[in-house]
Amino acid sequence: MDRAPGLxxxxxxxxxxxxxxxxxxxxxxxxxxxxxxxYVPEDARRAPGGGPNRAELLSAxxxxxxxxxxxxxxxxxxxxxxxxxxxxxxxxxxxNATRMxxxxxxxxxxxxxxxxxxxxxxxxxxxxxxxxxEAHNAxxxxxxxxxxxxxxxxxxxxxxxxxxARNDPSxxxxxxxxxxxxxxxxxxxxxxxxxxxxxxxxxSFTREHVDLSLTAEEAIETLLPLAEKRxxxxxxxxxxxxxxxxxxxxxxxxxxxxxxxxxxxxPEQGIVRVTTSVHPKSVALTVENTGEKLxxxxxxxxxxPFQRGTERIRSDHAxxxxxxxxxxxxxxxHDGTLTLTPRPAGGLCxxxxxxxxx
Numbered sequence: 001m002d003r004a005p006g007l008x009x010x011x012x013x014x015x016x017x018x019x020x021x022x023x024x025x026x027x028x029x030x031x032x033x034x035x036x037x038x039y040v041p042e043d044a045r046r047a048p049g050g051g052p053n054r055a056e057l058l059s060a061x062x063x064x065x066x067x068x069x070x071x072x073x074x075x076x077x078x079x080x081x082x083x084x085x086x087x088x089x090x091x092x093x094x095x096n097a098t099r100m101x102x103x104x105x106x107x108x109x110x111x112x113x114x115x116x117x118x119x120x121x122x123x124x125x126x127x128x129x130x131x132x133x134e135a136h137n138a139x140x141x142x143x144x145x146x147x148x149x150x151x152x153x154x155x156x157x158x159x160x161x162x163x164x165a166r167n168d169p170s171x172x173x174x175x176x177x178x179x180x181x182x183x184x185x186x187x188x189x190x191x192x193x194x195x196x197x198x199x200x201x202x203x204s205f206t207r208e209h210v211d212l213s214l215t216a217e218e219a220i221e222t223l224l225p226l227a228e229k230r231x232x233x234x235x236x237x238x239x240x241x242x243x244x245x246x247x248x249x250x251x252x253x254x255x256x257x258x259x260x261x262x263x264x265x266x267p268e269q270g271i272v273r274v275t276t277s278v279h280p281k282s283v284a285l286t287v288e289n290t291g292e293k294l295x296x297x298x299x300x301x302x303x304x305p306f307q308r309g310t311e312r313i314r315s316d317h318a319x320x321x322x323x324x325x326x327x328x329x330x331x332x333x334h335d336g337t338l339t340l341t342p343r344p345a346g347g348l349c350x351x352x353x354x355x356x357x358x
Contacts, residue, residue, distance in 0.1 A: 009084075009091075010081070010084045011084075013080065013083075013084035013088070014077060014081045014084050015077075017079065017080030018073060018076030018077045018080050020076075021073075022069060022076060025069055025072040029065045029068065029069070033061065033065075036057060090119035090120075090122075090123060091119065093123070094110055094112075094122060094123055097110045101130060106130055106134040109127045109130060109131075110126060110127055111123075111127065139304075142304070143305045151187070151190060154183045154186050154187040154190070157183045158180060158184070161179055164176075194322070196249075196326055197322060197329055199249070200326065200329035200330045201329050203333045205246035205248075207245055207246065208245070209357060210242070210243055210244070210246075210250050211240050211242055212241035212242075212276050212285045212354070213238055213276040215247075215254040215285075216236060216238075216258070216274050217236065218251060218254075219255040219257075219259075220234050220236055220258060220274060222255065223258050223259055223262055226259075227262050227272065230265065231270070232262055232265055232266075232272055233269075233271050234262075235272070235273045237276075238274075238275045238276030239276060239277065239278050240276075240278070241277065241283035241284070241356075242357040243283050243354045243355060243356060243357050244334075245333075246334075249330045249333070249334075250334070252326065253327050253330040253352065254285065256327050257285070257287040257350055257352070258272065258287060259323065260348075261289035264348070265290055265291050265347070266346075270291065271288075271290050272287070272288070275287075279353075280356075281355065281356055282336075282355055283353070283354055283355075283356050284351055284353045284354075285354075286350070286351045288349045288350075290343075290345070291346050291347035291348065292346050293345075293346045296342060299340045299341070299342050302324050302348075303325055303328045304325065305322055305325040324338075324340075327352065331353075331354065334354050335355055336354035336355065338351075338352055
């Protein structure tokens with residue numbers, strides 16, 4: 001927005017300080033003048049040894065009062081300019097940091113010294129915002145790079161298969177079609193996951209009444225054949241967990257959690273536990289699974305997009321690496337939280353807390 005240039009804050013504060021000092025000085029001189037008038041007659045003749053009359057007092061007091069006001073004006077302007085500069089010095093640092101951030105430099109921090117005051121709180125809040133923006137920007141750059149790599153992989157495989165078919169017309173087309181179908185399915189799944197992630201981040205959905213216990217039952221019913229194929233046992237317990245949100249997104253969130261718990265489990269005799277609970281202001285969905293022991297450092301990275309462990313790559317249900325990233329985005333879009341905790345005996349415990357429907 002283009003705006004007409006105006007006076008600087010420092011100049012405005014200087015004029016305010018000087019004006020206030022002039023007003024205080026004028027009031028003080030007026031009080032002195034009124035006080036003197038009470039003891040000086042208006043036009044009485046000077047008696048031997050007596051004092052001056054009002055006219056003589058005015059001729060003597062007036063010039064000195066004018067000089068005093070002039071001195072107060074100069075002192076107010078100079079002192080106000082210095083004081084305003086010292087008061088606004090932190091604001092200047094904040095402004096410079098803002099300009100640097102606007103030019104793309106998010107690594108700069110103000111780090112204002114001194115005790116806590118309004119400027120210190122503003123600087124600290126700005127530093128916190130810059131840190132979050134820098135982390136978000138780095139995360140977005142990693143996401144873009146990973147997404148480009150993931151999308152490029154199926155396209156490169158498709159191009160290779162087509163080149164092979166073109167150079168070898170005698171090759172079995174049925175096998176080629178099956179491979180192309182698999183690669184294309186993976187590309188479609190990745191694209192749909194990216195769209196779902198974008199939709200959750202934008203919060204472009206209608207909120208309705210949803211019971212997390214029902215979404216958990218539907219997810220388990222859908223994924224039960226996969227669990228039976230892997231020899232896993234699924235246990236579900238808990239109460240009704242009412243919340244507000246998108247039924248489709250919350251169903252996808254629950255399905256992703258149960259699917260991850262099934263896929264990343266023990267080779268045999270593994271267990272998946274799904275629990276819903278109700279708290280005074282929130283409801284919780286907890287999904288636990290047995291498996292290999294995980295370190296807290298590894299668990300902290302599992303919600304990053306395209307994060308995969310070794311077992312994920314070897315799995316025939318490896319997915320696209322966006323399962324927990326989608327869960328985190330859906331939880332945040334519903335004003336909830338996602339907590340991942342490694343189980344001491346091995347495996348993972350994932351808890352999603354959402355606001356309780358009143």
